Each structure stands twice: as structure tokens, then as C-alpha cells.
Amino acid sequence: MDKKVLCLIDCLNSGGAQRQMVGLAGLLKQNGYSVRLVTYYDIPFYKPLLKSQGVECEYLEKANNKWFRIYAIYRYLTAYSPDAVIAYLDGPSIIACICKMLGGKFRLIVSERNTTQRLSWKERIKFWSYRFADKIVCNSYTQARFVENHYPLLSPRCEVITNYVDLERFQPLPREAFEHPYLHIVGVGRVSEQKNILRFIEAVNIVRQHYPVKVSWYGMKDSYFAWCEKKIEEYRLNDIFTFYAPTQEVERVYHEADLFCLPSIYEGFPNVLCEAMSCGVPVVCSRVCDNPYIVEEGKSGFLFDPNDVQDMVRTIERFIELPDNQRRELAANARLRVEQLCSKETFVNSYRRIIDA
Template sequence: MGATSWLQARIPFSRRRSYQRPRWGHTLKITCLTENLASGGAQRQLCSLAVLLKTRGWDVSVLTYFPQNFFQSYLIDNGVSHLEFDGCNRLSRIFEIRRILRNSDHDVVLSFLRTPNILAEISSFPGRKWGLVVSERTGWPNGQETRESWRTWFHYLADYVVVNSNKNRGILTFQAPWLIKKVRTIYNSVDLERFKPDSSGNQEDDVIRLLVVGRVSAEKNVFGLMRAFRKVVDCFPGKDIQLDWYGDSFKETGAGVQGPDGLFVRALKMRAALGLEKRFHFFPPTVDIAAKYQQASALILASFYEGMPNVVCEAMASGLPVLMSDVGDARELVIDGKDGFVFDSNADDDIAAKIGDFVRLPVAEKRSLGEFSRMRAVEMFGEERFVGQFADLLEAASERL
């Protein structure tokens, strides 16, 4: 649907000056704003939420401004409309989003990620006729919390601010104590029917298959993980240990990724120098990521910073042990020796040691870790809890006007 027809559908003739907003619990009209529909965790969560709200009978649309559309078919197949516009420079993008949001007849705008949050908040000034809920989905690198604190002032314009980890909630309210009554923590959701353990069992000991899901980027610590993995391979010469990385940034062009000095090119050079070409594999993103979880022995996430990693939630639901860095809510997600291991992402030796601890476990203990992961995922990441908490906030935001 083009921008014009989408706006016509959202803006009634006469602008509905006598329009009465739905009372608590009734159908709402929601516009979701984010950067794109790429295969990232934030996009997956927003699209899942849009579809879940749609199944409640709400009128939900998604607005994006960059052309990555990994999840577009998922939205369309589930009856959620999608408006994408591109070709704008940064300044004109602000005015275009402001025009769309201010001229659309919605009850609430819900934005995901930092830049869309600011765009939604700018669009709400100096006054609005709709509720506004913004959601911070990622953490901050150490030392950047203060440099990023200027963003919190825009949250004055929102009704609620959602974070997906208690760690990020603490950072945000420390930076801006005046936000404490607006901030809510809502953990990610997982489709527990789609992401579930392989009933045939996936913990064979002939191959240890570690799985990474995420962009090939500096904050994901690709170089540190590669060095640590080499140490593990050397420590277990008789073991077939493989690492499969599914992510999309290495498909892009530009010096930041694939140019002569790009991160992915440097990663390939390091892989060759370490002799890991037959063990450390890069793959493009896949729509059948659930099957990859079932085929893996464990998930590993070596990031320098995270909020609530979507891949950790999915892996736990799939019955995988999780090896992750001590970032975000890691200590609330992973109990050392119970459903995985936590390590220091800045210490290659510690990453290697925790991978080694997992490799040494007997098959039965590996399976026990996976079963405990699944049990905790069911408790923490159910879709009904997720959509219910967001629906309550969206309804409350629509009532605050």
C-alpha cells in the first residue's frame, strides 16, 4: 500500500473532530514506528507484537523509513499493513514522519529503537491527540551511558517508556530520575510453539555445534570470540567443535562492513590466520532459524553490551544451554551451571574457559541444562504476558490525553 492510500485509510474525512477514543479494553488504532523490518531482534519483537495486537481485533499498522523488509511478508500474511518510505535525507525524514504521524487518526503511536523514539517524540510536539509509548531495546557500551543521556530529555514528551531489561531500566532512571513513574520493564516474548526443543533430542556428543545469531558487528565481539574459539579447538583436539554464525551485516556494502578495511573482511582474514575456515562458519539470515536452534548444542553470545537479547530468549525456549557475556540481565537469565555459563566478554581466556566447561559436560548434563532453559523460558517469555503488558500500557496511554 502506498503512502497516499495508507494515509487516506488512516485520516477520515473531516478529521473526526467529534471522535471519541475507545474506553478501556476496547479496540484501539495503533501505529508502530521503527527504522526497518530487517532481521534484528527489535524488529522481530515489534512485528510479533503488531500481529498479537491484531489478533485481539486492534487496528495495527507499521511505519518504516529504511528498505530492509525481512519481516514484511510476516506482517502482510497476518493482516498488518506496512508503510515504507525512503529516499529522504535525514532532515526531510523528520518532517515526513512528523507529517504522517500528526495527520493520521490513531489512538496511540508505539516506537521501537532510539532514533524512531526521538522522531516520534519530536512529532508529538507541541501537542498531540494520541498516546505515545516509546521503547528502548538495546543497552549501552560501558562509558556511553552519560554521553547518551541527552536522549532522555525527549522522553518527557512520551506517556510511557518501555525497556526490556531491568539493567537498562536502572541506567535510564539513574540518568533521569524524573522518568521513574513512566518507565516499565517488559521482557521479550517468544512463540513457545515455534521455538521448542527437538523432540528427537539434539545433544549428540560427536559434534559440538555452537550457534551465534546476530549481526556481524563490533559490539557482537566477533574478533574476541574467534580468538577464544581457537583456544577451545586447541584444548580439545579430539573433539569436532563447530561454530555457525547467522547474521546479515556482512551482506551489506560499504567500508564499514565489506570494504577493504571493513569489519567483515577483517574477520575473514582473522579466521584464515587462525586456521578456522572449516570450523567457524558465516551464514546469511534464515527464516527457519527455529530449526537452527534445534540443531545446535548451545547458543553463544559474546557481545560487549545488550539489552534483553532476543536470541537468548529464543534459544532458551528451544531448550538450548546459553553461554553469554555478563551484560544486560545476563545474571537473571543464566544461572551458572544450571542453564548455561556467563563470562567476561573482554577476556578471551574467560570466554574460552566457559566454552570448555560446557564441552566437558557429559551428554546427560548438557541435556539437563537445556531442559532447565526451556522451563525458565516458559515462565518468563510467554506471548500472553508480553502482549498483555503492552496492551495495558497502550490503553493507559490512550486514556491519558
């Protein structure tokens, strides 16, 4: 009988963790597992993709209430009786660990999808709960080192499985040249403090005084967005810097870019950076966490200090001043780098080995 795998995540919004979990569910399904994905918030951005992959998806309405969430999910897991549970993000991982502590008879895989910046009380509870997990998957080497340094007793159960990229979907398109009358910079990600967009806006304001540029940023918005709007108004960038809602056709967004920029203060193993590179788009990004591992300085992209606006400006202008043949070389090397790092076969086979252990 096929092994039953339950994938647990908070919702199906347009976030990177959601994208990877939906992809994992589909790949496990293709490899003969019986897969069901469960959420406790009804945000269905990726539901059409799950449906196209033939993966069952269930929204637990009772678990939407935080006071009944653990009980509702525990009851559900007891009734469904999966062979393995894979939990992404902090909340679902903690809940899955509690369910395992209460007697759950499943193999539990929790996953670290970002890098810990400080040990808050919630982080401490999470890492305490991980003693009940069978495997802790980090999607970045930076976070694996954090676990090793701060929680050495968990380290033997910790494994790095970096994100995968659908190389068939995110393919380069042939382009005659970089012929926009301006440099079109694209960014993708939640409009939040982590993404460092305020400093990016400051850098764009300086760059545009020397070169024609336009910026398109796609992503969900939180309260930080109001500060970004204020900064754009202050610098009169309304015709230059535009925010857009998340899109199901994100590959089209990459294909429209001359340059992709990810200015984050910290990251895990960023999907959007790897997807842009897979599409053959030259990239510039912050020199943080696993970014220098993904982007080879001067070969597959350029790196900058996210806390230094002038360094960001210098890096963008360095790219602008490249001749077309060197831009093409960066783009080709970016694609090759992702082919080396982000194979879906390596990704799914790593999870299969853990599930079947």
C-alpha cells in the first residue's frame, strides 16, 4: 500500500514556503505516495496548482480558531493516520510536534524556512518542541549552522535540503538585446521590513539621477507598505517605482526584467532569486545568509551590503555599465548555477529517503 503523507502548512498564500510545499506535494504524488495537503487558513492562491497536480487539499475550518487549533489538528491526524507528516513554517511545525508528543504514530519532518535573527520566546518554544521531530530539514546552510551552534543536541537530526526550481517552467527566453529605453528592475517578495525595500527605494532614487530606470515589485503587502509609499512620494518616484499584487504567472514577470534585485536584510534560500536566475535574468542581491553561495560574485551576479545604500547604488550601476555581451554571460551563468543547485530530483529524493527511513 502507498505510504500516506500529510503536508501541513498554515495557508496557501503566495509565499515561498507555500510554493515549495505545493511543489513537494506534487513531486511526492508523482513518485507514488498518497499525499494530502492541509491548511488552517483559507487563502487559496496555490490551490489551482495543487489541483492540476492531482493532490488532495483540505482546509480545516475548525482549526482556524487558535484556541481549538491544536485539538482540531490532533483529532484530524488521529483519524487520517498518516505514515509521515511534513510541516512547513513555525506554527505548523510546533503544532505537529505537540501532536507527536501526545502520541502521534507518524514519522515527523519539520522544516526551517528562514534564518533565525534572534531567539525570541516563540523561537525557544519551537526549538524545544523539535525534540519530538524525527528530522529537522533546513532549507539553508546558514540556518543549519545556527541549529548546530545553538542547539547541538538537535544537530544530528538536522539536514539541509535546499529549495528546488522547476527548470522546465522557469526557462530563459531568447532576447535579441537589452533594448529597453530604460533599465527594468524587477523584485518579488512580501513588502516587508525583511526585504529592505526602503533602502532599495533610496538607491533607485540615486541611480535614476544618472540612468533611466523603472522598478516593478510584486508581492503581498503588510504595514511596512505604507512607509514605502511615503518614501516613493517623498522622492517623486511614482512613475518609476510600482508595486503589483502577487501573480500566478511569475515567470512572465522575470522574463520582462533586465535585472532582478533582492535587497533583503536576511533570507533563507530564496525561491525568487533562484527562479529569476533559472529564467536567465542577471541578478544583484544582498550579501547575506546563503545568497553568496547561490550567486557567484562577478560570475552569475553581483552582491552588495544591504545596509549600505551607496553600495547598492554602485552595484546596480556596475551592471548598467556592462556591455551587452557581459550581461548575456551573467545571465547564462546564472541559469547554469541554478541547474547545479536546484534539481527537483535531488530535492524529492532527499525527502523520499527521510520518509522511507
